[in-house]
Amino acid sequence: MTAPWDSEALWLKAKLFINYALEEKEHRTFDERALWASLALELLAKAALSRASPLLIAVPNEDGKNLLAAAGLTDDEATFKTITATTLFKRCARAFKPFNDAEAIRIAESRNAYLHSAATGLAHMPEESWWPRFWALAQVLVHACDRDLDAFVGAGHVGAVESALTTYQRNVEERVTMLLERAKQRLARFEAGEMRGTELRDWEKDRNVSASLKYSVQATCPACESDDGLLEGDDVLSTEWHGERVGEDDYEVSLDLEIAADYFGCQHCRCVLDRFELIEVAGLPGSFEASGDPADFYEPDYGND
DSSP states (O other), X not given: OOOTTOHHHHHHHHHHHHHHHTSOTTTSOHHHHHHHHHHHHHHHHHHHHHHHOGGGGBOOOTTOHHHHHHTTSXXXXXXXXXXXXXXXXXXXXXXXXXXXXXXXXXHHHHHHXXXXXXXXXXXXXXXXXXXXXXXXXXXXXXXXXXXXXXXXXXXXXXXHHHHHHHXXXXXXXXXXXXXXXXXXXXXXXXXXXXXXXXXXXXXXXXXXXXXXXXXXXXXXXXXXXOSOEEEEEOOEEEEEEEEEEEETTEEEXXXXXXXXXXXXXXXXXXXXXXXXXXXXXXXXXXXEEEEEOGGGTSOOOOOOO
């Protein structure tokens, strides 16, 4: 019997569902194909995380049954439960850049409403807009499974998928251009004294554009080229410990971190880039170095002596 957390089995089931989603329009409506695609996306996410460790998709219930089964310590496969789609996609966003968990969660929520309520449609946007967003998510997870798009959809569909991805990339680039140009325009109007009324009040109100994430570093703004930009992030990509002996039994320890850049804000022109892919397209670094507090990374003392 195949374990419910088996990464290869999850991958194969995701392939089956995406085949249903890619059937000709004459055979399935767009909502039905989007439904199968949304299910395939969730299975892909589980396959990608489970490939690293089945524990990443197990619900950590109080008695530990799911975790013990996923670790191979018990045989409770029949009652094994996986984490919710929201938790699943948030974990993927942390593990597999530039996976957009907010976009994936919206797809899952629309699917659930379609299945469990009187909602008559799944995708609340045109088909030509929905698929590029979907494939941008799926592509990240396919690569996280160490596969390629050909292996997922087959040679006959790769061309259409790559075309959709090109459309998505162009949309992201256009969005970045729009955000940068709008920031330049607003700054120019403020400096020229042309802002009035609501526009001026909004400008003053938006003075602090920081997301207040745990780590940050100054960066040159791609819109106004000032040094008032701030790259921010919470996720630690790597750690590097340094120790120096300062006494017979005393060491001075420091910690260098590499942080994933998930947010950029400029205090000068109010430009905000709130997703990794926007930051990347704008030419800002996808990660930055920061100093960490070693105490935050020590293993806790459980007091079992």
